[in-house]
Amino acid sequence: QQPVQSPQAVILREGEDAVINCSSSKALYSVHWYRQKHGEAPVFLMILLKGGEQKGHEKISASFNEKKQQSSLYLTASQLSYSGTYFCGTSGRANNLFFGTGTRLTVIP
């Protein structure tokens, strides 16, 4: 039930873009994206509910392809504050959220 994320880690320079992918072998009802900084709790970024829906949060946006059971998180013009580990969480109809293994993003000056 755990979704698979790729890449596992990525290093960016400030201003560069990145894409983080999340895929599931099960039918998805929603996809949630969180960012966790070291020693802190995961922080909610966005939720996607419909197939093909895209949502945005400042320079962070995401898409959800329900048919392919995939979601992607897009980070544009990255800032130092974007550093952290990004998790996608997926749920079926039961509303229980299962998280992927995470993608560690490091933004350097």
Next chain:
Amino acid sequence: ETGVTQSPTHLIKTRGQQVTLRCSSQSGHNTVSWYQQALGQGPQFIFQYYREEENGRGNFPPRFSGLQFPNYSSELNVNALELDDSALYLCASSVQGMNTEAFFGQGTRLTVV
């Protein structure tokens, strides 16, 4: 900062002992989910509580049990602690059926020696 609070923040227990962790949900939220996060791993779903009953469970043995109280706060109990139970335990509160965001507490760091 969310309104989800967990206690204690850190805990050291001996193998074989029992532990109780507590979580107060955010105001207006009626559902609490518990997660185990090992170092370098994603949060693993333990179970969810809604209306004081278990409402879904991950792949965890029965020695992991929980409660939810009328005020929506929750407890996680782990019996017969094992070394591999050492992890950060996170609770998240949400509103059942709305498929909205879940807000996480700061977690309890449990070390089993």
